[in-house]
Amino acid sequence: MLVASLDGTRIDASLAKRGPEYRCPKCDGIVILKQGRIVIDHFAHKPPTDCTWAAGETRAHLEAKALVKAALVGRGLKAEAEFIVNTLPGDRRADVMAWSPKGLQIAFELQHTPIDLNQIEARASSYARIGVAQIWIPFLRDSVWNGGEPRHGDWFVKRYSPRPFERWVHGLNGKHGMWMYDPAKKEFWLGRMEGHQIYVEESSWYSDCGEENYGGGFHRWSKRYKELTLQGPHEADKLLIKVEARRAFSAKGYSWPAGRIAHLTPV
Ligand SMILES: [Zn+2]
Numbered sequence: 026m027l028v029a030s031l032d033g034t035r036i037d038a039s040l041a042k043r044g045p046e047y048r049c050p051k052c053d054g055i056v057i058l059k060q061g062r063i064v065i066d067h068f069a070h071k072p073p074t075d076c077t078w079a080a081g082e083t084r085a086h087l088e089a090k091a092l093v094k095a096a097l098v099g100r101g102l103k104a105e106a107e108f109i110v111n112t113l114p115g116d117r118r119a120d121v122m123a124w125s126p127k128g129l130q131i132a133f134e135l136q137h138t139p140i141d142l143n144q145i146e147a148r149a150s151s152y153a154r155i156g157v158a159q160i161w162i163p164f165l166r167d168s169v170w171n172g173g174e175p176r177h178g179d180w181f182v183k184r185y186s187p188r189p190f191e192r193w194v195h196g197l198n199g200k201h202g203m204w205m206y207d208p209a210k211k212e213f214w215l216g217r218m219e220g221h222q223i224y225v226e227e228s229s230w231y232s233d234c235g236e237e238n239y240g241g242g243f244h245r246w247s248k249r250y251k252e253l254t255l256q257g258p259h260e261a262d263k264l265l266i267k268v269e270a271r272r273a274f275s276a277k278g279y280s281w282p283a284g285r286i287a288h289l290t291p292v
């Protein structure tokens with residue numbers, strides 16, 4: 026975690042000094058300040074612990090949260106990593122919360138690991154209900170670079186198998202496309218997914234009564250694959266936030282709440 030509590034006050038690992046006894050804001054257990062050259066400054070629970078905030082945090086996720094927060098602060102906005110929103114279901118921390126100059130809250134969800142559709146929909150509804158604008162940013166996987174090629178100045182992946190939550194995020198953003206994060210280079214890409222067509226080979230066979238049948242010889246839409254076009258890369262501090270309202274919508278087993286969404290535009 027990037028933020029611990031010290032005498033009831035939030036303290037960022039990058040600003041913390043060794044010595045005091047820092048505590049986990051969730052379980053109140055002792056956490057150890059880790060500052061070093063390789064891994065970004067953070068706090069880790071003193072073992073043993075069964076705190077849910079102690080599990081499953083990757084270095085890439087810590088770095089992404091710190092990067093986004095620093096970019097927002099660098100632009101003069103108020104921003105906090107791991108900001109607690111009491112009404113959120115599950116883990117109550119928004120990865121990064123920003124405040125517009127007019128005081129509008131914008132939650133950044135940096136999605137390194139897949140999130141279940143029920144969970145993402147519950148979280149999104151919760152943000153929507155309290156008027157917080159949201160932006161979900163899936164992490165790019167290596168398969169995108171291995172399985173793609175440059176095309177018209179973009180990066181093109183002909184057979185991309187999106188995870189269900191990515192389809193949801195893409196649907197939430199509509200025409201704006203889906204911002205994605207490359208954890209290796211710490212850069213952002215604007216992704217757009219379109220249908221991928223598969224050619225069904227022509228074939229013929231005989232039915233039981235000896236009649237010859239023909240099939241195939243046409244294209245169909247793949248259920249599994251999409252064509253993914255990535256525009257970029259963009260650096261975090263060169264992206265501006267825009268907020269807009271969207272209506273509730275549902276399709277193909279997905280549902281999106283009415284509320285504010287945020288999207289990014291290059292400076
Ligand atoms: Zn804890």
